[in-house]
Amino acid sequence: MTKLLLLGAQGQVGQELQQTLAPLGEVVALDRAQLDLTQEGDLREFLHSQAPAVVVNAAAYTAVDRAEQEPELAEAVNARVPQILAEESQTLGAYLIHISTDYVFDGQKNSPYLETDPTAPLGVYGESKLAGERAILKTGAEALILRTAWVYGVYGQGNFVKTMLRLGKERRQLKVVVDQVGSPTWAKDIASALARLIPQRATGIYHFTNSGAASWYDFATAIFAEARALGAVLEVKEVLPIPTSAYPTPARRPAYSVLSWEKTAAALGAYPPHWRESLRQMLVEAKAEGLF
Numbered sequence: 001m002t003k004l005l006l007l008g009a010q011g012q013v014g015q016e017l018q019q020t021l022a023p024l025g026e027v028v029a030l031d032r033a034q035l036d037l038t039q040e041g042d043l044r045e046f047l048h049s050q051a052p053a054v055v056v057n058a059a060a061y062t063a064v065d066r067a068e069q070e071p072e073l074a075e076a077v078n079a080r081v082p083q084i085l086a087e088e089s090q091t092l093g094a095y096l097i098h099i100s101t102d103y104v105f106d107g108q109k110n111s112p113y114l115e116t117d118p119t120a121p122l123g124v125y126g127e128s129k130l131a132g133e134r135a136i137l138k139t140g141a142e143a144l145i146l147r148t149a150w151v152y153g154v155y156g157q158g159n160f161v162k163t164m165l166r167l168g169k170e171r172r173q174l175k176v177v178v179d180q181v182g183s184p185t186w187a188k189d190i191a192s193a194l195a196r197l198i199p200q201r202a203t204g205i206y207h208f209t210n211s212g213a214a215s216w217y218d219f220a221t222a223i224f225a226e227a228r229a230l231g232a233v234l235e236v237k238e239v240l241p242i243p244t245s246a247y248p249t250p251a252r253r254p255a256y257s258v259l260s261w262e263k264t265a266a267a268l269g270a271y272p273p274h275w276r277e278s279l280r281q282m283l284v285e286a287k288a289e290g291l292f
């Protein structure tokens, strides 16, 4: 039976991958409590002791703003860990799956970013993720790098949907940024796409998000509308669109980071679900899990 090692198993995408990878073989799921991936010696030893056929890395340092104050830690998790995974995967003859981000781009484009477009991250997080991509590609390991964006899900520490549901219960008025545009993407759809790409042994860089595009303001108003349609009782009466300049954050973010998923859709033989449809499905699951 094929052994798949899943790192970052408790994250938003990691928890969904535990389900979608299961039909592909024996999944060994690892979280931080079992192994801190920045402990290089332990990580190398663990990989050798497990000798998986497939390594799926869903672990990352994802705190975009905090990364500006902790560049060494962001670099260790997002660049050094993928390098070690690639080196050891090559030694073991394993296939490496790694997840990356739309924040490798500067957001100056106004049509969807292709896998071949030049990268130019705006902050430490994006730089560290780009360094991870480069480290993997440099080793020549058999590896798939899937870039995604604006991830939310039922599981994991928190995300925009959960934050909006909480604030929507607490406040009558909310201000949300309108001049950043991307593709909100359900973690479950990423995990499903990966489970279909792995048997193809796709290699190189692929972009995958839900289809369609939205600003954070569009996304917020859709969350409230869909949650209300499912019976959520919310205080919020008014959502005001504001410019990024009115909501300063430590890390700069791309104004436009829609990714072109055409290459991935061709490999999968299917278009990704539209973001609003996936949001609706996610909220159905969130309600069943007691999130509202």
Ligand SMILES: NC(=O)c1ccc[n+]([C@@H]2O[C@H](COP(=O)([O-])OP(=O)(O)OC[C@H]3O[C@@H](n4cnc5c(N)ncnc54)[C@H](OP(=O)(O)O)[C@@H]3O)[C@@H](O)[C@H]2O)c1
Pocket (backbone or CB within 6 Å): 008, 009, 010, 011, 012, 013, 014, 031, 032, 035, 036, 037, 038, 057, 058, 059, 060, 061, 062, 077, 099, 100, 101, 102, 129, 147, 148, 149, 150, 151, 152, 156, 157, 187
């Ligand atoms: N979230 C987004 O909007 C977004 C957008 C584009 C791309 N991505 C990429 O998508 C992938 C999955 O993201 P996600 O949203 O699922 O992230 P997430 O929910 O933050 O999960 C990441 C997981 O990695 C674990 N981790 C971090 N440092 C670790 C360490 N030193 N040792 C062991 N485990 C460690 C975290 O554990 P702790 O919780 O204990 O820290 C967490 O369980 C990442 O590669 C991310 O860069 C995410």
